[in-house]
Amino acid sequence: MGRSPCCDESGLKKGPWTPEEDEKLQQYIQKNGHGSWRTLPRLAGLNRCGKSCRLRWTNYLRPDIKRGKFSQEEEQTILHLHSILGNKWSAIATHLPGRTDNEIKNFWNTHLKKRLIQMGFDPMTHRPRTDFFAALPQLIALAALRDQLAADPAASAQLQAGGGGDVAIQAAKLQYLQCLLQSAATTIDGFASTAAAAGSTPNAAEAAALDALCSPQGTQDSTAPVSAASDQLLPSCTFPEAPASSEANQGLGYGGADVDVFACHGGASLPPLADLSDAANNPSSADGCSATASSSFGGSAGSPLPWPEFFPDDPFITDFL
DNA sequence: AATGAAGGCAACCGCAGAAGG
DNA sequence: GCCTTCTGCGGTTGCCTTCAT
Numbered sequence: 001m002g003r004s005p006c007c008d009e010s011g012l013k014k015g016p017w018t019p020e021e022d023e024k025l026q027q028y029i030q031k032n033g034h035g036s037w038r039t040l041p042r043l044a045g046l047n048r049c050g051k052s053c054r055l056r057w058t059n060y061l062r063p064d065i066k067r068g069k070f071s072q073e074e075e076q077t078i079l080h081l082h083s084i085l086g087n088k089w090s091a092i093a094t095h096l097p098g099r100t101d102n103e104i105k106n107f108w109n110t111h112l113k114k115r116l117i118q119m120g121f122d123p124m125t126h127r128p129r130t131d132f133f134a135a136l137p138q139l140i141a142l143a144a145l146r147d148q149l150a151a152d153p154a155a156s157a158q159l160q161a162g163g164g165g166d167v168a169i170q171a172a173k174l175q176y177l178q179c180l181l182q183s184a185a186t187t188i189d190g191f192a193s194t195a196a197a198a199g200s201t202p203n204a205a206e207a208a209a210l211d212a213l214c215s216p217q218g219t220q221d222s223t224a225p226v227s228a229a230s231d232q233l234l235p236s237c238t239f240p241e242a243p244a245s246s247e248a249n250q251g252l253g254y255g256g257a258d259v260d261v262f263a264c265h266g267g268a269s270l271p272p273l274a275d276l277s278d279a280a281n282n283p284s285s286a287d288g289c290s291a292t293a294s295s296s297f298g299g300s301a302g303s304p305l306p307w308p309e310f311f312p313d314d315p316f317i318t319d320f321l
Numbered sequence: 322a323a324t325g326a327a328g329g330c331a332a333c334c335g336c337a338g339a340a341g342g
Numbered sequence: 343g344c345c346t347t348c349t350g351c352g353g354t355t356g357c358c359t360t361c362a363t
Binding site: 016056 | 328329331332333
């Protein structure tokens with residue numbers, strides 16, 4: 001196929017629209033409808049190509065356009081639909097009244113995509129990145145937090161004393177982080193072994209990161225000492241299964257089994273939602289939540305990383321990521 | 322206060338499929 | 343069935359604004 005660009009025609013204006021042009025276009029369409037975009041510019045007295053007019057109308061001038069920041073719900077919907085549809089912006093836009101595909105695309109590229117990447121998720125698959133070093137910043141941050149708490153009993157105590165009924169939540173969060181790190185360290189051990197066997201050597205920065213993660217100061221035992229209190233509440237590390245405490249479930253954003261796929265993570269806007277193709281391929285986990293909890297992020301056969309579930313939108317996590 | 326970097330967004334480009342002759 | 347035209351879509355670019363130094 002292929003067509004010559006319509007705007008190559010000499011004399012046609014390109015670039016930003018002026019208020020006068022906007023008004024002409026708006027008035028013409030309101031009066032006559034857009035009809036053929038090809039002929040519209042001439043009929044409307046605009047020195048633009050039809051394509052440019054169509055874009056301006058659909059992305060900016062249309063009366064039903066909703067402007068302003070995306071809401072949590074919209075964000076959630078975009079993430080969910082993108083996990084299913086991929087970069088089908090027009091299809092995603094049909095589920096968000098008043099939003100244009102261009103706007104959604106921009107929002108994805110400038111906000112959501114970056115956030116997923118920062119948190120170590122592949123924005124295309126919505127799964128944890130399988131390339132370990134891409135997730136290094138997050139792992140290092142977690143390791144630093146653990147070391148900080150281990151070195152500062154007061155801070156640890158303060159965290160645990162988060163106030164009355166929050167103790168269980170705080171403790172659960174703490175244990176969650178411990179398990180996250182333990183999981184990562186296990187992965188790294190495997191990675192390092194593999195690399196050694198293959199005769200490859202990580203560069204200096206990577207090696208330092210490996211050290212930091214695999215040998216945190218005096219805490220090879222991942223449950224001591226900062227999680228002593230949490231151990232009392234949650235005697236065993238049960239992740240990636242849901243913690244025993246219902247309060248902890250809330251605090252960590254675990255959704256109930258009967259929650260629909262839009263709320264798998266307790267309504268938090270992130271992390272990425274379940275890859276429904278998994279559910280489709282796996283009848284035993286037909287509900288989106290099961291697919292997410294047990295396979296998508298929990299060390300599925302498709303991913304070499306034994307990541308537990310990760311809830312980066314939890315304020316506790318976002319505070320230090 | 323000045324300047325460079327980064328972020329955000331509107332608009333353009335080129336491809337692909339549908340429609341019509 | 344083939345060709346041309348039109349429309350829609352996704353990727354990319356470039357400008358403007360905001361932020362950091």
